[in-house]
């Protein structure tokens with residue numbers, strides 16, 4: 082390891098002994114070489130260091146928002162008040178496919194249940210288990226496919242030139258949302274002349290509606306590590322940090338177990354590897370904020386340039402790739418670019434009004450209609466494509482839209498990381514938009530002015546709109562300010578869902 | 592080193608290669624409003640008031656290096672609307688009574704904070720903190736521009752008595768471990784007070800003088 086110990090793991094250790102005291106924070110700061118002020122900033126930024134006592138939390142995500150969120154929250158507040166326990170909400174746990182979810186928080190420990198209903202809340206109040214534990218996604222949530230089956234034996238490293246050429250020939254793009262060509266980033270990090278380089282696996286997946294990375298980390302982590310190891314050898318990195326979303330306890334365990342297994346087999350020889358428990362906020366998934374959080378700072382996006390490929394973790398050239406992207410890289414190395422191109426596999430997280438919500442491996446270019454049919458959608462009227470940072474598509478207008486990198490983009494949409502949240506004609510899309518705007522206001526990191534000040538106003542404008550008080554001109558101006566003025570993708574994307582609703586669903590805006 | 596030719600509001604500017612768009616604009620006499628940027632502290636890119644249009648995209652002038660052949664538009668409807676919205680939100684959420692420069696821009700851009708209704712950030716409710724003999728911290732007037740943090744830490748002083756806390760609209764400035772300033776390691780160098788653009792950090796002498804008392 083070429084760097085000092087990392088702050089968050091040290092704080093987590095201290096947290097096991099009880100609530101954090103300034104002395105713990107000061108000691109952790111000393112060990113990491115960070116100023117105490119920076120360590121204090123981290124403590125005040127990441128939610129788990131503030132957690133005390135017992136709290137009952139309803140998971141807030143777009144699907145439950147379209148259904149019985151208000152009544153479930155009311156019921157929760159009622160039973161919690163009677164029990165003298167604090168209640169509230171937390172954002173998406175990647176459980177949209179299972180149904181409404183509940184988190185019972187005890188200090189830094191959390192137990193998760195899904196699906197839950199009002200009867201579950203009564204059980205909780207009576208001291209019983211409120212519903213099925215949801216520490217892991219059921220394996221059966223995913224059907225068949227290259228990414229979803231047991232992985233092939235880890236392939237031999239074919240050499241940097243060949244691996245990068247295969248990634249290029251395969252047409253592999255980043256699958257964390259932005260679809261940047263993988264070969265170019267590999268090439269950029271490889272080209273850097275530096276003694277130390279890093280590979281960071283982005284397993285933060287906190288965008289509501291997405292759970293394919295969670296499934297991969299829980300049920301196929303070896304494939305992801307394999308891809309990360311190949312990438313590290315290709316770019317000349319000597320250390321891999323696998324950043325797993327902090328709330329994904331099961332994924333953390335499985336990723337770490339897979340690391341050990343693969344290390345024991347010798348596949349990771351010569352590479353320093355670790356599993357890092359993420360900060361527990363959506364912004365931690367933005368690549369430069371993620372690097373800041375590994376460094377023990379507030380997870381705030383950096384100004385770019387420089388990009389991580391030039392100056393990433395601890396200022397060293399760093400390859401940051403999504404979990405699914407690296408799994409694909411391993412498949413390209415195993416099966417070859419030609420076989421890969423024939424399939425063009427992509428994972429989709431499908432939830433909402435479908436008979437079989439889950440993780441689907443579909444060929445890129447599958448039409449929306451075909452994807453919905455695969456998951457058993459009845460009478461879908463709208464799809465929130467991509468996730469919370471996505472747009473509403475209207476059906477049947479969009480039925481023939483190919484779900485690939487280009488076609489949605491040509492009309493101002495994007496498959497993003499691959500979420501499809503499906504809503505039938507009985508659902509209140511403005512309730513979904515209200516939830517999405519609340520999410521962005523809650524997750525804004527506080528760095529730049531338009532997003533930190535503007536997202537709460539976006540939420541209020543949408544809230545009022547839903548209740549009949551409409552200010553289209555303000556909504557439009559704020560959407561522009563957020564999209565054009567925000568420092569990072571969080572603020573920039575915050576108004577997209579609302580704007581698409583305004584543009585495409587004229588009939589519900591009256 | 593050879594200069595970089597850029598066009599700013601139709602003017603051809605020969606910029607030094609390490610200049611920002613802001614520096615290039617200023618060299619040509621083009622004014623761009625800035626809140627967070629400060630040369631000595633190195634603060635940049637936070638407030639987004641200095642956004643300018645480059646090839647149809649908005650970029651912060653203070654944090655964007657000149658690139659050969661760049662065509663920059665520092666005004667125009669989109670830029671002005673963005674600045675107006677930022678000014679309105681800042682003035683709605685913050686007590687801006689001490690900031691004459693901001694008032695000037697508000698007028699220039701026709702900013703009317705009342706359009707947005709009641710404030711949401713809770714900033715205006717913050718009480719003054721008087722925990723030392725030199726200055727008061729009135730965080731109801733603080734924009735979160737972070738100049739003071741950079742002045743105290745990496746930018747100038749290397750003391751790190753100040754820290755940033757919270758997230759989103761609730762974020763703000765505190766001290767290490769939320770201690771009183773002196774206990775947090777402050778050496779009362781006064782750099783933070785000097786760079787604060789809003790009057791949130793007020794020297795006690797000034798306060799006394801303003802109240803007509805002995806200084």
Ligand SMILES: Cc1cc2nc3c(=O)[nH]c(=O)nc-3n(C[C@H](O)[C@H](O)[C@H](O)COP(=O)(O)O)c2cc1C
Pocket residue numbers: 254255256257258259260261283284285286287288363364365366367368369401402403404406407569570571
């Ligand atoms: C607010 C925000 C959150 C993000 N969250 C994630 C995430 O959870 N996982 C992820 O892989 N990428 C996320 N990204 C995208 C990353 O910044 C980055 O593009 C990605 O990790 C690059 O990997 P890829 O090229 O393999 O997609 C996020 C971006 C933003 C702006």
Ligand code: SF4
Pocket residue numbers: 364381382524525526527528529530532533567568569570571572573
């Ligand atoms: S856009 Fe929002 S999340 Fe991104 S840097 Fe600005 S305040 Fe932080």
Ligand code: SF4
Pocket residue numbers: 739742743744748750751752753772776777778779780781782783784
């Ligand atoms: S006066 Fe104190 S808080 Fe301000 S910059 Fe100097 S040391 Fe830091």
Ligand code: SF4
Pocket residue numbers: 732733734735736737738739740764783786787788789790791792
């Ligand atoms: S106190 Fe002044 S310098 Fe510090 S963040 Fe607030 S406005 Fe900026």
Ligand code: FES
Pocket residue numbers: 624625626627628635636637638639640641642651652653654
């Ligand atoms: S002055 Fe440029 S972003 Fe603040």
